[in-house]
Amino acid sequence: MLINSQFSCPVLNNKLTMTVNFFRALICINLLQGCYFRKDEGTHSTVHTSDNLGLRKRENIHKTLRYDRPSYNSDQLILDKLVEVYEKTIKPLEDAYNYNDLPIRTDMTAGQIKAKPMVLFLGPWSTGKTTMINYILDTDILRVGAEPTTSEFTVVNYGEKVKNTEGVVLISDKKKEFFPLEKYGQNFMERFKGVGLPHPLLKKITFVDTPGIIENRKQQERGYPFNEVIQWFIDRAELLFIVFDPTKLDVGLELETLFKQLKGKESQIRLILNKADSIASQELMRVYGALFWSLAPLINVTEPPRVYTGSFWPYEYKSNTNVQLFKQEEVSLLQDVNGIIENRLENKIAFVRQHAARVRIHALLVNEYLTKFKEEWTFFKDQDNVAMHMITHPEAYNVFRSVQSRQGISQFDLPDVKTYIDFFSKHSLLSFETLQQQCGYFSGCPMDHLDEAISIKLPALLEKVNRIKSSGQRDEL
Ligand SMILES: Nc1nc2c(ncn2[C@@H]2O[C@H](COP(=O)(O)OP(=O)(O)OP(=O)(O)O)[C@@H](O)[C@H]2O)c(=O)[nH]1
Numbered sequence: 474m475l476i477n478s479q480f481s482c483p484v485l486n487n488k489l490t491m492t493v494n495f496f497r498a499l500i501c502i503n504l505l506q507g508c509y510f511r512k513d514e515g516t517h518s519t520v521h522t523s524d525n526l527g528l529r530k531r532e533n534i535h536k537t538l539r540y541d542r543p544s545y546n547s548d549q550l551i552l553d554k555l556v557e558v559y560e561k562t563i564k565p566l567e568d569a570y571n572y573n574d575l576p577i578r579t580d581m582t583a584g585q586i587k588a589k590p591m592v593l594f595l596g597p598w599s600t601g602k603t604t605m606i607n608y609i610l611d612t613d614i615l616r617v618g619a620e621p622t623t624s625e626f627t628v629v630n631y632g633e634k635v636k637n638t639e640g641v642v643l644i645s646d647k648k649k650e651f652f653p654l655e656k657y658g659q660n661f662m663e664r665f666k667g668v669g670l671p672h673p674l675l676k677k678i679t680f681v682d683t684p685g686i687i688e689n690r691k692q693q694e695r696g697y698p699f700n701e702v703i704q705w706f707i708d709r710a711e712l713l714f715i716v717f718d719p720t721k722l723d724v725g726l727e728l729e730t731l732f733k734q735l736k737g738k739e740s741q742i743r744l745i746l747n748k749a750d751s752i753a754s755q756e757l758m759r760v761y762g763a764l765f766w767s768l769a770p771l772i773n774v775t776e777p778p779r780v781y782t783g784s785f786w787p788y789e790y791k792s793n794t795n796v797q798l799f800k801q802e803e804v805s806l807l808q809d810v811n812g813i814i815e816n817r818l819e820n821k822i823a824f825v826r827q828h829a830a831r832v833r834i835h836a837l838l839v840n841e842y843l844t845k846f847k848e849e850w851t852f853f854k855d856q857d858n859v860a861m862h863m864i865t866h867p868e869a870y871n872v873f874r875s876v877q878s879r880q881g882i883s884q885f886d887l888p889d890v891k892t893y894i895d896f897f898s899k900h901s902l903l904s905f906e907t908l909q910q911q912c913g914y915f916s917g918c919p920m921d922h923l924d925e926a927i928s929i930k931l932p933a934l935l936e937k938v939n940r941i942k943s944s945g946q947r948d949e950l
């Protein structure tokens with residue numbers, strides 16, 4: 474790698490020869506500045522500005538992110554246990570009621586449970602999403618540019634050396650987290666890729682870069698279901714950075730669609746007002762207000778999302794700007810990244826529990842349709858007609874209301890009628906068994922197992938995580 478790469482270190486700004494690079498590497502290591510490899514100039518679009526700014530120091534990043542954090546044996550055991558709970562108590566009902574064929578979300582696999590936490594970068598085009606990933610990882614391997622640049626969903630993962638991987642390869646391993654993306658077809662596969670980098674942070678976390686949103690272009694024109702793919706990543710990401718450029722805040726229909734898709738993930742969203750040193754402080758305040766004003770109707774929570782203001786690229790801050798604030802904001806943002814590494818197990822347990830609750834609602838609903846069908850159908854009525862009427866008019870049979878009142882489920886957690894019209898067009902209502910029919914003398918009832926997982930097993934696992942963490946007795950791997 475040394476032969477093809479130019480070594481770049483933030484503390485030393487000039488281009489030097491290979492020999493000199495070797496010494497720079499030593500100096501960098503000594504200074505604990507952490508130096509990673511930049512590809513040769515010319516093989517990527519450069520991000521140098523006409524201002525010819527120098528490179529900034531990276532102590533903040535290194536100090537905050539603590540790359541030397543160990544991995545623990547007990548973490549692996551907890552994840553194994555979580556997979557076991559999923560496979561024994563949730564999956565049987567998923568399979569019995571074809572949960573994965575619901576038009577709304579979310580598939581789950583052992584690979585996803587064991588996957589590293591994911592940080593997803595979203596937002597309008599050319600706001601600096603890719604530059605930000607390059608900056609955090611001290612590389613310039615990902616292509617950036619002033620025009621719409623990223624056209625692929627790009628997974629940035631750990632690799633012993635710099636390596637590009639095609640989407641088909643990422644998707645082909647059934648045991649890995651990206652396998653379910655196969656369903657989005659060949660066109661998407663061509664717009665999906667992986668980049669491996671030898672950066673220690675990537676042993677703990679995965680970054681996913683996304684194509685920027687372009688307001689005057691319909692996302693459908695991309696040749697694959699862009700919004701569904703985005704939703705897949707949104708559902709799985711532990712942290713979502715939505716990046717804005719203060720010089721071009723255009724909040725239009727496409728961004729509005731994106732915010733609708735973020736429903737339920739509000740606590741994991743961070744808005745980033747990037748390139749903040751490219752405008753004067755007073756103007757920045759105005760833009761900050763405008764951003765909130767435009768986004769307020771799109772975000773349905775009482776607590777406003779956290780906005781980070783800064784300039785997340787490797788060049789020095791412009792003079793006469795609020796450098797101190799930007800540096801503090803950068804530390805806070807990196808602490809959020811730290812947080813999802815620290816809370817990986819808790820988040821995974823919550824993710825599986827939320828999934829279990831959705832599978833439960835689905836199973837209860839299908840069971841309710843079936844029960845009502847059995848009450849309604851008599852020998853003299855046509856089965857298909859009765860089923861069809863029930864599916865298209867569930868309100869006439871109190872299907873949703875019964876589930877809601879008997880099971881204490883919030884109205885907002887119930888899918889809509891249309892979802893089930895779609896679902897039953899794929900699977901005949903009469904092809905399913907009721908929950909009761911699935912109970913076995915020795916094996917018990919699948920719904921009881923699921924309830925036990927939600928109310929006992931998963932909370933117990935969470936408690937165990939807290940106990941292990943607070944005891945401080947964790948075996949390093
Ligand atoms: N002044 C300034 N410019 C930046 C900053 N970050 C990125 N840029 C520039 O903004 C342009 C777009 O950067 P990208 O990283 O390609 O933006 P992106 O959001 O990934 O764009 P798409 O992939 O098209 O969605 C490039 O010319 C960058 O050099 C920053 O913090 N300050």
Ligand SMILES: [Mg+2]
Nearest residue numbers: 602603622623
């Ligand atoms: Mg990009």
